[in-house]
Amino acid sequence: MLGLDNTGVMLAYLLSVAGSILCVIYGIAKWNSTE
Amino acid sequence: MNYFTLIITVLIYFGIIAYLGWLGYKHTSSAKDYMLAGGEVHPYLMAMGYGSTQISTSAIVGFGGAAAMYGMSMLWLTAFNVLLGIFIGFTVVGTRTRAMGQKIGAQTFPEFLGKRYNSEFIRKYMSVLIIVAMPLYAAAVMIGGARFLEKAVNINYSVALVVFAVIVAAYVLTGGLKSVLYTSAFQGTLMLTAMTLLIVFTYAKLGGITAAHQALANMADQVPPSLVKQGHLGWTSMPALGSQMWWFVLSTLVLGVGIGTLSQPQLSVRFMTVKSNRELYRALLPAGVFILMMIGVATVVGTLSNAYFMRVEGKIAAAMVIDPIKQTPNIDNIIPVFITTAMPELISYIFLLTLLAAAMSTLAGQFHLIATSLSYDLYKPETKDDVVRIKMARYAVVAGLLVTLFLGFVLPGSIIAIATAIFFGLCAASFLPMYLAGLFWKRATVQGGIAGMLVGSIIYIIDMLFIYTREASIFGVCRSLFGVDSLASFPWIVIDPIVLALPASVIVTVLVSLITKPVDNDVINNLFGTVKVIQ
Numbered sequence: 270m271l272g273l274d275n276t277g278v279m280l281a282y283l284l285s286v287a288g289s290i291l292c293v294i295y296g297i298a299k300w301n302s303t304e
Numbered sequence: 305m306n307y308f309t310l311i312i313t314v315l316i317y318f319g320i321i322a323y324l325g326w327l328g329y330k331h332t333s334s335a336k337d338y339m340l341a342g343g344e345v346h347p348y349l350m351a352m353g354y355g356s357t358q359i360s361t362s363a364i365v366g367f368g369g370a371a372a373m374y375g376m377s378m379l380w381l382t383a384f385n386v387l388l389g390i391f392i393g394f395t396v397v398g399t400r401t402r403a404m405g406q407k408i409g410a411q412t413f414p415e416f417l418g419k420r421y422n423s424e425f426i427r428k429y430m431s432v433l434i435i436v437a438m439p440l441y442a443a444a445v446m447i448g449g450a451r452f453l454e455k456a457v458n459i460n461y462s463v464a465l466v467v468f469a470v471i472v473a474a475y476v477l478t479g480g481l482k483s484v485l486y487t488s489a490f491q492g493t494l495m496l497t498a499m500t501l502l503i504v505f506t507y508a509k510l511g512g513i514t515a516a517h518q519a520l521a522n523m524a525d526q527v528p529p530s531l532v533k534q535g536h537l538g539w540t541s542m543p544a545l546g547s548q549m550w551w552f553v554l555s556t557l558v559l560g561v562g563i564g565t566l567s568q569p570q571l572s573v574r575f576m577t578v579k580s581n582r583e584l585y586r587a588l589l590p591a592g593v594f595i596l597m598m599i600g601v602a603t604v605v606g607t608l609s610n611a612y613f614m615r616v617e618g619k620i621a622a623a624m625v626i627d628p629i630k631q632t633p634n635i636d637n638i639i640p641v642f643i644t645t646a647m648p649e650l651i652s653y654i655f656l657l658t659l660l661a662a663a664m665s666t667l668a669g670q671f672h673l674i675a676t677s678l679s680y681d682l683y684k685p686e687t688k689d690d691v692v693r694i695k696m697a698r699y700a701v702v703a704g705l706l707v708t709l710f711l712g713f714v715l716p717g718s719i720i721a722i723a724t725a726i727f728f729g730l731c732a733a734s735f736l737p738m739y740l741a742g743l744f745w746k747r748a749t750v751q752g753g754i755a756g757m758l759v760g761s762i763i764y765i766i767d768m769l770f771i772y773t774r775e776a777s778i779f780g781v782c783r784s785l786f787g788v789d790s791l792a793s794f795p796w797i798v799i800d801p802i803v804l805a806l807p808a809s810v811i812v813t814v815l816v817s818l819i820t821k822p823v824d825n826d827v828i829n830n831l832f833g834t835v836k837v838i839q
Binding site: 281286290292297301302 | 375386513515517518520540542581588589595600
């Protein structure tokens with residue numbers, strides 16, 4: 270997948286991108302939350 | 305590059321920085337403005353301030369160069385930083401730090417933990433550790449920025465060092481944290497733009513994401529024998545499990561720097577600059593993207609530079625930057641060489657400013673931390689007069705500047721190169737268990753906090769001086785006393801001190817807390833309010 274065959278490297282790549290997307294989605298979801 | 309255009313670009317950049325620094329000065333009228341930027345900072349400023357203070361020039365060229373050597377296994381550092389340092393950092397640690405910090409009226413990280421545990425010793429010890437260790441880290445950043453300025457605009461290195469340091473100190477001194485945040489927001493935006501362009505152009509140059517990765521995978525047989533011996537299995541593979549390279553990538557880079565960000569005093573204080581948790585959640589958006597684009601892009605581009613140079617020059621990246629005297633690769637040059645040879649000229653100009661911005665934003669945060677630790681936490685914490693407090697902080701900025709400049713001139717390059725990892729690791733081992741226990745565990749006692757902090761510091765320093773070869777051999781204390789670089793054997797000699805010091809600190813913090821008298825219920829309930837914690 271994406272030219273990366275090694276599982277460890279692929280996982281690191283996907284987790285890095287997913288982590289950033291998670292920050293964006295969570296930030297939007299909690300946009301007006303003060304909790 | 306056109307020299308005239310370059311000079312004009314740099315002058316415009318410094319002009320913008322001067323204006324933003326002046327704006328910070330105009331908006332600073334109280335000690336709270338100077339220490340915490342008033343406590344009502346905009347989420348974007350907070351996020352960019354956090355991110356750009358964390359990412360220095362050495363992070364971009366250093367990680368990029370290391371990735372060119374060691375490959376994409378270093379992306380675990382990015383994953384740890386984004387998920388742990390930013391997501392968990394902001395949503396769990398940051399929200400609690402902000403709420404508790406406002407409740408107890410803390411304006412610095414040492415004051416926060418000192419008041420949480422009701423211990424002046426904790427506050428003073430943290431301040432001393434910061435004042436002793438931070439100038440080393442700051443000198444490393446300063447040298448990186450000055451070396452860069454020296455090569456980019458062709459000026460004498462000593463002049464570059466002084467000019468660079470004085471410019472940053474000037475706006476920190478006058479405008480405190482407001483100047484730091486205003487300039488950091490601009491610098492962070494510039495950095496984000498540059499790294500986005502860099503990754504897009506790099507993948508485009510190599511035929512797209514899949515083609516680029518495949519080209520890199522296809523050249524696994526080009527790994528130098530010396531690296532194969534250390535466990536290197538190719539730039540798109542993890543290193544061999546348990547090998548020297550595996551320990552280096554995991555322990556130093558991932559654990560040391562990845563976990564270390566959570567307890568960096570100059571970063572943690574940023575959580576207390578916003579009015580409510582809403583601002584922290586909003587700051588999460590730019591912060592999460594920023595860190596991915598800094599560390600992630602530096603890692604991917606550094607690794608992919610091997611594929612580019614193999615295609616164009618028939619060599620791997622390390623072979624492109626051989627030092628003519630030492631005859632070994634200077635990996636810090638890989639990213640700059642890649643950009644000047646592979647990227648359009650516009651990217652080179654933007655990237656030049658990016659590296660300058662990265663160094664200045666980090667150095668500004670460091671000078672501010674040295675100033676607040678020295679003038680507010682250590683010297684006269686009881687001072688209430690705002691005018692006096694701001695004056696003392698400004699004197700402290702000058703003191704910090706002079707000490708850091710002195711270190712920048714006298715310290716050998718080998719110590720500077722490891723200063724970042726040492727500061728991150730030492731802060732994590734000394735402060736992280738106490739910090740997290742203080743936020744989430746009502747049962748944490750002052751004795752537990754102090755014991756964990758001391759054990760973490762001591763084990764880290766002993767390991768650094770007598771066991772971990774990479775650092776012990778540079779300090780030379782073990783060799784002077786015992787005639788060897790390390791008193792231990794593999795794998796301990798290649799395992800970062802944080803792997804021993806941090807767990808030890810955690811265990812001691814917990815055990816000592818459990819065997820000492822709990823803190824009074826009224827005090828604890830006042831600190832924690834109705835927030836869910838571990839009882």
